[in-house]
Amino acid sequence: MEIGELKAFVEVAHRTSFRQAAEALFVTQPTVTARIQALERELGERLFDRSTRVVHLTEPGKLFLTHVERGMRALEDARTSVTDFRNSKTGVLRIAAARVIGTYVLPGILHAFRVKRPGVEIVIRTGRSAEVVEMVLNDEVQLGLTRFIQHPKLNAIHLYDEEIVLVTHPSHHFASQASVTLADVGREPLILYDPGSFYYDEISSACQRAGIVPNVVMQLDSIEATKKMVELGLGISLLPHSSFVQEQEIGTLTSVDIQGDYDVRLATTILHRKIAALAGPSRAFIDVVQELPLNRNSTHATAGEA
Incomplete structure:
Protein backbone atom coordinates (compact mmCIF):
# COMPACT_ATOMS: atom_id res chain seq x y z
CA MET A 1 0.00 0.00 0.00
CA GLU A 2 1.68 3.16 -1.25
CA ILE A 3 0.94 6.83 -0.68
CA GLY A 4 0.24 7.35 -4.38
CA GLU A 5 -2.44 4.68 -4.29
CA LEU A 6 -4.08 6.24 -1.25
CA LYS A 7 -4.07 9.71 -2.82
CA ALA A 8 -5.67 8.30 -5.96
CA PHE A 9 -8.33 6.58 -3.85
CA VAL A 10 -9.20 9.79 -1.98
CA GLU A 11 -9.41 11.85 -5.18
CA VAL A 12 -11.68 9.35 -6.93
CA ALA A 13 -13.88 9.12 -3.82
CA HIS A 14 -14.37 12.88 -3.65
CA ARG A 15 -14.62 13.60 -7.38
CA THR A 16 -16.62 10.43 -8.25
CA SER A 17 -14.62 10.28 -11.47
CA PHE A 18 -11.42 8.51 -12.49
CA ARG A 19 -10.81 11.12 -15.19
CA GLN A 20 -11.17 14.09 -12.84
CA ALA A 21 -9.02 12.39 -10.23
CA ALA A 22 -6.29 11.85 -12.83
CA GLU A 23 -6.41 15.52 -13.82
CA ALA A 24 -6.15 16.61 -10.18
CA LEU A 25 -3.14 14.36 -9.62
CA PHE A 26 -1.48 15.25 -12.96
CA VAL A 27 -1.31 11.60 -14.02
CA THR A 28 -3.07 9.56 -16.69
CA GLN A 29 -6.43 7.90 -16.12
CA PRO A 30 -4.95 4.41 -16.61
CA THR A 31 -2.47 5.22 -13.83
CA VAL A 32 -5.31 6.07 -11.44
CA THR A 33 -7.17 2.92 -12.46
CA ALA A 34 -4.06 0.79 -11.85
CA ARG A 35 -3.57 2.33 -8.39
CA ILE A 36 -7.16 1.66 -7.35
CA GLN A 37 -6.97 -1.91 -8.64
CA ALA A 38 -3.75 -2.46 -6.66
CA LEU A 39 -5.52 -1.33 -3.48
CA GLU A 40 -8.52 -3.55 -4.16
CA ARG A 41 -6.27 -6.56 -4.72
CA GLU A 42 -4.42 -5.92 -1.47
CA LEU A 43 -7.60 -5.37 0.55
CA GLY A 44 -9.58 -8.14 -1.16
CA GLU A 45 -12.60 -5.86 -1.56
CA ARG A 46 -14.03 -3.65 -4.28
CA LEU A 47 -13.78 -0.02 -3.16
CA PHE A 48 -15.89 1.55 -5.90
CA ASP A 49 -19.09 0.66 -7.74
CA ARG A 50 -18.28 1.27 -11.40
CA SER A 51 -21.64 0.14 -12.83
CA THR A 52 -22.69 3.71 -13.69
CA ARG A 53 -20.96 6.72 -15.23
CA VAL A 54 -20.62 8.24 -11.75
CA VAL A 55 -18.32 6.24 -9.51
CA HIS A 56 -19.63 5.50 -6.02
CA LEU A 57 -17.94 4.11 -2.94
CA THR A 58 -18.95 0.65 -1.81
CA GLU A 59 -19.57 0.05 1.89
CA PRO A 60 -15.99 -1.25 2.40
CA GLY A 61 -14.82 1.81 0.40
CA LYS A 62 -16.66 4.20 2.73
CA LEU A 63 -15.11 2.52 5.76
CA PHE A 64 -11.66 2.61 4.17
CA LEU A 65 -12.01 6.30 3.23
CA THR A 66 -12.61 7.30 6.85
CA HIS A 67 -9.34 5.72 7.98
CA VAL A 68 -7.32 6.84 4.96
CA GLU A 69 -8.32 10.50 5.41
CA ARG A 70 -7.45 10.31 9.10
CA GLY A 71 -4.08 8.81 8.22
CA MET A 72 -3.42 11.43 5.52
CA ARG A 73 -4.11 14.21 8.01
CA ALA A 74 -1.77 12.58 10.53
CA LEU A 75 0.91 12.27 7.85
CA GLU A 76 0.56 15.94 6.94
CA ASP A 77 0.75 16.89 10.63
CA ALA A 78 3.91 14.80 10.92
CA ARG A 79 5.46 16.59 7.95
CA THR A 80 4.53 19.96 9.42
CA SER A 81 6.00 19.02 12.80
CA VAL A 82 9.33 18.07 11.26
CA THR A 83 9.38 21.22 9.14
CA ASP A 84 8.55 23.39 12.14
CA PHE A 85 11.27 21.67 14.16
CA ARG A 86 13.80 22.26 11.38
CA ASN A 87 12.75 25.90 11.30
CA SER A 88 12.94 26.02 15.12
CA LYS A 89 9.26 26.89 15.50
CA THR A 90 8.39 23.92 17.71
CA GLY A 91 10.06 21.16 19.69
CA ASP A 161 33.42 36.72 31.07
CA GLU A 162 31.91 37.75 34.40
CA GLU A 163 33.76 39.64 37.11
CA ILE A 164 33.67 38.49 40.74
CA VAL A 165 33.30 41.68 42.76
CA LEU A 166 33.44 42.79 46.39
CA VAL A 167 29.93 43.25 47.81
CA THR A 168 29.07 45.07 51.02
CA HIS A 169 26.15 46.66 52.80
CA PRO A 170 25.91 50.40 51.95
CA SER A 171 26.59 51.27 55.62
CA HIS A 172 29.85 49.29 55.70
CA HIS A 173 32.93 51.51 55.97
CA PHE A 174 34.25 50.09 52.66
CA ALA A 175 31.25 51.57 50.84
CA SER A 176 32.50 55.14 51.34
CA GLN A 177 35.93 54.34 49.87
CA ALA A 178 36.85 54.55 46.21
CA SER A 179 38.69 51.23 46.47
CA VAL A 180 40.28 48.83 48.93
CA THR A 181 43.10 46.32 48.79
CA LEU A 182 42.81 42.56 48.96
CA ALA A 183 44.65 42.79 52.28
CA ASP A 184 41.84 45.05 53.55
CA VAL A 185 39.33 42.44 52.46
CA GLY A 186 41.29 39.77 54.34
CA ARG A 187 40.82 41.63 57.61
CA GLU A 188 37.02 41.74 57.34
CA PRO A 189 34.52 38.98 58.12
CA LEU A 190 34.07 37.24 54.78
CA ILE A 191 30.99 35.28 53.74
CA LEU A 192 31.61 32.93 50.83
CA TYR A 193 29.25 31.10 48.53
CA ASP A 194 29.47 27.39 47.70
CA PRO A 195 32.86 25.91 48.68
CA GLY A 196 32.57 23.43 45.79
CA SER A 197 32.13 26.05 43.08
CA PHE A 198 34.42 27.75 40.57
CA TYR A 199 33.86 31.04 42.41
CA TYR A 200 35.26 29.68 45.63
CA ASP A 201 38.28 28.15 43.92
CA GLU A 202 39.12 31.33 42.01
CA ILE A 203 38.75 33.52 45.10
CA SER A 204 40.95 31.16 47.13
CA SER A 205 43.59 31.21 44.37
CA ALA A 206 43.56 35.02 44.26
CA CYS A 207 44.07 35.22 48.03
CA GLN A 208 46.92 32.69 47.90
CA ARG A 209 48.69 34.64 45.15
CA ALA A 210 48.44 37.79 47.29
CA GLY A 211 49.59 35.96 50.42
CA ILE A 212 46.28 36.67 52.13
CA VAL A 213 44.48 34.35 54.51
CA PRO A 214 40.83 35.48 54.36
CA ASN A 215 38.78 35.72 57.54
CA VAL A 216 36.00 33.40 56.41
CA VAL A 217 33.22 33.48 59.00
CA MET A 218 30.49 31.79 57.00
CA GLN A 219 30.07 29.51 53.98
CA LEU A 220 26.69 28.95 52.33
CA ASP A 221 25.40 26.86 49.44
CA SER A 222 22.80 29.48 48.49
CA ILE A 223 23.75 32.74 46.84
CA GLU A 224 20.47 34.32 47.93
CA ALA A 225 21.25 33.42 51.55
CA THR A 226 24.76 34.81 51.09
CA LYS A 227 23.36 38.15 49.97
CA LYS A 228 20.92 38.25 52.89
CA MET A 229 23.79 37.77 55.35
CA VAL A 230 25.64 40.70 53.79
CA GLU A 231 22.47 42.81 53.85
CA LEU A 232 22.21 42.09 57.58
CA GLY A 233 25.77 43.33 58.09
CA LEU A 234 27.19 39.96 59.10
CA GLY A 235 30.13 40.34 56.74
CA ILE A 236 31.21 41.15 53.19
CA SER A 237 31.31 38.83 50.19
CA LEU A 238 32.80 38.28 46.75
CA LEU A 239 30.08 37.47 44.25
CA PRO A 240 29.42 37.30 40.49
CA HIS A 241 28.21 40.70 39.36
CA SER A 242 25.05 39.31 37.77
CA SER A 243 23.89 37.92 41.12
CA PHE A 244 23.26 41.24 42.88
CA VAL A 245 22.21 43.65 40.10
CA GLN A 246 18.73 44.04 41.58
CA GLU A 247 20.01 44.69 45.11
CA GLN A 248 22.46 47.25 43.77
CA GLU A 249 19.68 49.04 41.91
CA ILE A 250 17.45 49.32 45.00
CA GLY A 251 20.38 50.19 47.27
CA THR A 252 20.48 47.22 49.67
CA LEU A 253 23.94 46.14 48.46
CA THR A 254 26.84 47.93 46.84
CA SER A 255 30.12 46.98 45.20
CA VAL A 256 33.61 48.27 45.97
CA ASP A 257 36.64 48.13 43.66
CA ILE A 258 39.66 46.11 44.77
CA GLN A 259 43.04 47.66 43.99
CA GLY A 260 46.07 45.87 42.66
CA ASP A 261 46.24 42.77 40.52
CA TYR A 262 42.93 41.33 41.74
CA ASP A 263 41.02 40.44 38.61
CA VAL A 264 38.87 37.36 39.04
CA ARG A 265 36.70 36.67 36.02
Whole structure:
Protein backbone atom coordinates (compact mmCIF):
# COMPACT_ATOMS: atom_id res chain seq x y z
CA MET A 1 0.00 0.00 0.00
CA GLU A 2 1.68 3.16 -1.25
CA ILE A 3 0.94 6.83 -0.68
CA GLY A 4 0.24 7.35 -4.38
CA GLU A 5 -2.44 4.68 -4.29
CA LEU A 6 -4.08 6.24 -1.25
CA LYS A 7 -4.07 9.71 -2.82
CA ALA A 8 -5.67 8.30 -5.96
CA PHE A 9 -8.33 6.58 -3.85
CA VAL A 10 -9.20 9.79 -1.98
CA GLU A 11 -9.41 11.85 -5.18
CA VAL A 12 -11.68 9.35 -6.93
CA ALA A 13 -13.88 9.12 -3.82
CA HIS A 14 -14.37 12.88 -3.65
CA ARG A 15 -14.62 13.60 -7.38
CA THR A 16 -16.62 10.43 -8.25
CA SER A 17 -14.62 10.28 -11.47
CA PHE A 18 -11.42 8.51 -12.49
CA ARG A 19 -10.81 11.12 -15.19
CA GLN A 20 -11.17 14.09 -12.84
CA ALA A 21 -9.02 12.39 -10.23
CA ALA A 22 -6.29 11.85 -12.83
CA GLU A 23 -6.41 15.52 -13.82
CA ALA A 24 -6.15 16.61 -10.18
CA LEU A 25 -3.14 14.36 -9.62
CA PHE A 26 -1.48 15.25 -12.96
CA VAL A 27 -1.31 11.60 -14.02
CA THR A 28 -3.07 9.56 -16.69
CA GLN A 29 -6.43 7.90 -16.12
CA PRO A 30 -4.95 4.41 -16.61
CA THR A 31 -2.47 5.22 -13.83
CA VAL A 32 -5.31 6.07 -11.44
CA THR A 33 -7.17 2.92 -12.46
CA ALA A 34 -4.06 0.79 -11.85
CA ARG A 35 -3.57 2.33 -8.39
CA ILE A 36 -7.16 1.66 -7.35
CA GLN A 37 -6.97 -1.91 -8.64
CA ALA A 38 -3.75 -2.46 -6.66
CA LEU A 39 -5.52 -1.33 -3.48
CA GLU A 40 -8.52 -3.55 -4.16
CA ARG A 41 -6.27 -6.56 -4.72
CA GLU A 42 -4.42 -5.92 -1.47
CA LEU A 43 -7.60 -5.37 0.55
CA GLY A 44 -9.58 -8.14 -1.16
CA GLU A 45 -12.60 -5.86 -1.56
CA ARG A 46 -14.03 -3.65 -4.28
CA LEU A 47 -13.78 -0.02 -3.16
CA PHE A 48 -15.89 1.55 -5.90
CA ASP A 49 -19.09 0.66 -7.74
CA ARG A 50 -18.28 1.27 -11.40
CA SER A 51 -21.64 0.14 -12.83
CA THR A 52 -22.69 3.71 -13.69
CA ARG A 53 -20.96 6.72 -15.23
CA VAL A 54 -20.62 8.24 -11.75
CA VAL A 55 -18.32 6.24 -9.51
CA HIS A 56 -19.63 5.50 -6.02
CA LEU A 57 -17.94 4.11 -2.94
CA THR A 58 -18.95 0.65 -1.81
CA GLU A 59 -19.57 0.05 1.89
CA PRO A 60 -15.99 -1.25 2.40
CA GLY A 61 -14.82 1.81 0.40
CA LYS A 62 -16.66 4.20 2.73
CA LEU A 63 -15.11 2.52 5.76
CA PHE A 64 -11.66 2.61 4.17
CA LEU A 65 -12.01 6.30 3.23
CA THR A 66 -12.61 7.30 6.85
CA HIS A 67 -9.34 5.72 7.98
CA VAL A 68 -7.32 6.84 4.96
CA GLU A 69 -8.32 10.50 5.41
CA ARG A 70 -7.45 10.31 9.10
CA GLY A 71 -4.08 8.81 8.22
CA MET A 72 -3.42 11.43 5.52
CA ARG A 73 -4.11 14.21 8.01
CA ALA A 74 -1.77 12.58 10.53
CA LEU A 75 0.91 12.27 7.85
CA GLU A 76 0.56 15.94 6.94
CA ASP A 77 0.75 16.89 10.63
CA ALA A 78 3.91 14.80 10.92
CA ARG A 79 5.46 16.59 7.95
CA THR A 80 4.53 19.96 9.42
CA SER A 81 6.00 19.02 12.80
CA VAL A 82 9.33 18.07 11.26
CA THR A 83 9.38 21.22 9.14
CA ASP A 84 8.55 23.39 12.14
CA PHE A 85 11.27 21.67 14.16
CA ARG A 86 13.80 22.26 11.38
CA ASN A 87 12.75 25.90 11.30
CA SER A 88 12.94 26.02 15.12
CA LYS A 89 9.26 26.89 15.50
CA THR A 90 8.39 23.92 17.71
CA GLY A 91 10.06 21.16 19.69
CA VAL A 92 11.44 20.73 23.17
CA LEU A 93 14.62 22.46 24.30
CA ARG A 94 16.28 20.95 27.37
CA ILE A 95 18.94 23.08 29.07
CA ALA A 96 21.07 22.50 32.15
CA ALA A 97 22.57 25.56 33.81
CA ALA A 98 24.95 26.21 36.68
CA ARG A 99 22.91 27.64 39.55
CA VAL A 100 24.09 31.25 39.34
CA ILE A 101 23.70 31.35 35.57
CA GLY A 102 20.31 29.65 35.77
CA THR A 103 19.05 32.08 38.40
CA TYR A 104 20.43 35.44 37.29
CA VAL A 105 21.40 35.21 33.61
CA LEU A 106 19.25 32.56 31.96
CA PRO A 107 15.84 34.22 32.63
CA GLY A 108 16.80 37.23 30.52
CA ILE A 109 18.11 34.99 27.73
CA LEU A 110 14.92 32.91 27.78
CA HIS A 111 12.82 36.06 27.56
CA ALA A 112 14.59 36.99 24.33
CA PHE A 113 14.31 33.42 23.03
CA ARG A 114 10.59 33.12 23.78
CA VAL A 115 9.89 36.31 21.84
CA LYS A 116 11.42 34.71 18.74
CA ARG A 117 10.40 31.08 19.30
CA PRO A 118 7.15 31.04 21.33
CA GLY A 119 6.23 27.54 20.15
CA VAL A 120 9.26 25.82 21.68
CA GLU A 121 8.74 24.07 25.01
CA ILE A 122 11.63 24.72 27.40
CA VAL A 123 12.81 22.42 30.20
CA ILE A 124 15.44 23.77 32.61
CA ARG A 125 17.57 21.87 35.10
CA THR A 126 20.16 23.42 37.40
CA GLY A 127 23.14 22.12 39.33
CA ARG A 128 26.83 22.63 39.88
CA SER A 129 29.03 22.90 36.82
CA ALA A 130 30.18 19.28 37.10
CA GLU A 131 26.55 18.15 37.24
CA VAL A 132 25.73 20.24 34.17
CA VAL A 133 28.55 18.54 32.28
CA GLU A 134 27.23 15.10 33.24
CA MET A 135 23.73 15.98 32.08
CA VAL A 136 25.07 17.05 28.69
CA LEU A 137 27.29 13.97 28.35
CA ASN A 138 24.40 11.66 29.28
CA ASP A 139 22.14 13.34 26.70
CA GLU A 140 19.69 14.37 29.41
CA VAL A 141 19.82 17.90 27.96
CA GLN A 142 20.85 19.31 24.60
CA LEU A 143 22.75 22.29 25.99
CA GLY A 144 24.60 23.19 29.17
CA LEU A 145 25.36 26.69 30.43
CA THR A 146 28.27 26.69 32.82
CA ARG A 147 31.70 28.11 33.58
CA PHE A 148 34.43 27.15 31.15
CA ILE A 149 35.13 23.43 31.19
CA GLN A 150 37.22 21.46 28.73
CA HIS A 151 36.06 17.95 27.90
CA PRO A 152 37.08 15.78 24.93
CA LYS A 153 33.46 14.90 24.12
CA LEU A 154 32.06 18.41 24.38
CA ASN A 155 32.18 21.58 22.33
CA ALA A 156 32.27 24.84 24.30
CA ILE A 157 30.98 28.10 22.85
CA HIS A 158 32.26 31.12 24.77
CA LEU A 159 29.57 33.64 25.74
CA TYR A 160 31.05 36.20 28.13
CA ASP A 161 33.42 36.72 31.07
CA GLU A 162 31.91 37.75 34.40
CA GLU A 163 33.76 39.64 37.11
CA ILE A 164 33.67 38.49 40.74
CA VAL A 165 33.30 41.68 42.76
CA LEU A 166 33.44 42.79 46.39
CA VAL A 167 29.93 43.25 47.81
CA THR A 168 29.07 45.07 51.02
CA HIS A 169 26.15 46.66 52.80
CA PRO A 170 25.91 50.40 51.95
CA SER A 171 26.59 51.27 55.62
CA HIS A 172 29.85 49.29 55.70
CA HIS A 173 32.93 51.51 55.97
CA PHE A 174 34.25 50.09 52.66
CA ALA A 175 31.25 51.57 50.84
CA SER A 176 32.50 55.14 51.34
CA GLN A 177 35.93 54.34 49.87
CA ALA A 178 36.85 54.55 46.21
CA SER A 179 38.69 51.23 46.47
CA VAL A 180 40.28 48.83 48.93
CA THR A 181 43.10 46.32 48.79
CA LEU A 182 42.81 42.56 48.96
CA ALA A 183 44.65 42.79 52.28
CA ASP A 184 41.84 45.05 53.55
CA VAL A 185 39.33 42.44 52.46
CA GLY A 186 41.29 39.77 54.34
CA ARG A 187 40.82 41.63 57.61
CA GLU A 188 37.02 41.74 57.34
CA PRO A 189 34.52 38.98 58.12
CA LEU A 190 34.07 37.24 54.78
CA ILE A 191 30.99 35.28 53.74
CA LEU A 192 31.61 32.93 50.83
CA TYR A 193 29.25 31.10 48.53
CA ASP A 194 29.47 27.39 47.70
CA PRO A 195 32.86 25.91 48.68
CA GLY A 196 32.57 23.43 45.79
CA SER A 197 32.13 26.05 43.08
CA PHE A 198 34.42 27.75 40.57
CA TYR A 199 33.86 31.04 42.41
CA TYR A 200 35.26 29.68 45.63
CA ASP A 201 38.28 28.15 43.92
CA GLU A 202 39.12 31.33 42.01
CA ILE A 203 38.75 33.52 45.10
CA SER A 204 40.95 31.16 47.13
CA SER A 205 43.59 31.21 44.37
CA ALA A 206 43.56 35.02 44.26
CA CYS A 207 44.07 35.22 48.03
CA GLN A 208 46.92 32.69 47.90
CA ARG A 209 48.69 34.64 45.15
CA ALA A 210 48.44 37.79 47.29
CA GLY A 211 49.59 35.96 50.42
CA ILE A 212 46.28 36.67 52.13
CA VAL A 213 44.48 34.35 54.51
CA PRO A 214 40.83 35.48 54.36
CA ASN A 215 38.78 35.72 57.54
CA VAL A 216 36.00 33.40 56.41
CA VAL A 217 33.22 33.48 59.00
CA MET A 218 30.49 31.79 57.00
CA GLN A 219 30.07 29.51 53.98
CA LEU A 220 26.69 28.95 52.33
CA ASP A 221 25.40 26.86 49.44
CA SER A 222 22.80 29.48 48.49
CA ILE A 223 23.75 32.74 46.84
CA GLU A 224 20.47 34.32 47.93
CA ALA A 225 21.25 33.42 51.55
CA THR A 226 24.76 34.81 51.09
CA LYS A 227 23.36 38.15 49.97
CA LYS A 228 20.92 38.25 52.89
CA MET A 229 23.79 37.77 55.35
CA VAL A 230 25.64 40.70 53.79
CA GLU A 231 22.47 42.81 53.85
CA LEU A 232 22.21 42.09 57.58
CA GLY A 233 25.77 43.33 58.09
CA LEU A 234 27.19 39.96 59.10
CA GLY A 235 30.13 40.34 56.74
CA ILE A 236 31.21 41.15 53.19
CA SER A 237 31.31 38.83 50.19
CA LEU A 238 32.80 38.28 46.75
CA LEU A 239 30.08 37.47 44.25
CA PRO A 240 29.42 37.30 40.49
CA HIS A 241 28.21 40.70 39.36
CA SER A 242 25.05 39.31 37.77
CA SER A 243 23.89 37.92 41.12
CA PHE A 244 23.26 41.24 42.88
CA VAL A 245 22.21 43.65 40.10
CA GLN A 246 18.73 44.04 41.58
CA GLU A 247 20.01 44.69 45.11
CA GLN A 248 22.46 47.25 43.77
CA GLU A 249 19.68 49.04 41.91
CA ILE A 250 17.45 49.32 45.00
CA GLY A 251 20.38 50.19 47.27
CA THR A 252 20.48 47.22 49.67
CA LEU A 253 23.94 46.14 48.46
CA THR A 254 26.84 47.93 46.84
CA SER A 255 30.12 46.98 45.20
CA VAL A 256 33.61 48.27 45.97
CA ASP A 257 36.64 48.13 43.66
CA ILE A 258 39.66 46.11 44.77
CA GLN A 259 43.04 47.66 43.99
CA GLY A 260 46.07 45.87 42.66
CA ASP A 261 46.24 42.77 40.52
CA TYR A 262 42.93 41.33 41.74
CA ASP A 263 41.02 40.44 38.61
CA VAL A 264 38.87 37.36 39.04
CA ARG A 265 36.70 36.67 36.02
CA LEU A 266 34.93 33.49 35.06
CA ALA A 267 34.14 32.50 31.49
CA THR A 268 30.60 31.38 30.76
CA THR A 269 30.09 28.88 27.96
CA ILE A 270 27.43 26.82 26.22
CA LEU A 271 28.29 23.13 26.10
CA HIS A 272 26.97 20.55 23.67
CA ARG A 273 28.03 17.08 22.67
CA LYS A 274 30.40 16.87 19.71
CA ILE A 275 28.55 13.92 18.20
CA ALA A 276 25.17 15.73 18.35
CA ALA A 277 24.66 18.17 15.49
CA LEU A 278 23.05 21.42 16.52
CA ALA A 279 19.64 21.73 14.93
CA GLY A 280 16.15 23.06 15.55
CA PRO A 281 15.60 24.77 18.93
CA SER A 282 19.21 24.17 20.07
CA ARG A 283 20.66 26.03 17.09
CA ALA A 284 18.05 28.78 17.42
CA PHE A 285 18.84 29.21 21.14
CA ILE A 286 22.55 29.64 20.47
CA ASP A 287 21.82 32.12 17.68
CA VAL A 288 19.67 34.19 20.05
CA VAL A 289 22.27 34.10 22.84
CA GLN A 290 25.06 35.18 20.53
CA GLU A 291 23.00 38.20 19.48
CA LEU A 292 22.68 39.42 23.09
CA PRO A 293 25.21 41.87 24.58
CA LEU A 294 26.21 39.59 27.45
CA ASN A 295 29.76 40.91 27.81
CA ARG A 296 28.83 43.79 30.09
CA ASN A 297 28.88 43.62 33.87
CA SER A 298 25.12 44.04 34.23
CA THR A 299 24.58 40.65 32.60
CA HIS A 300 21.11 39.93 33.96
CA ALA A 301 19.67 43.33 33.10
CA THR A 302 21.25 43.38 29.68
CA ALA A 303 19.84 40.01 28.66
CA GLY A 304 16.41 40.98 29.90
CA GLU A 305 16.38 44.16 27.85
CA ALA A 306 17.06 42.40 24.59
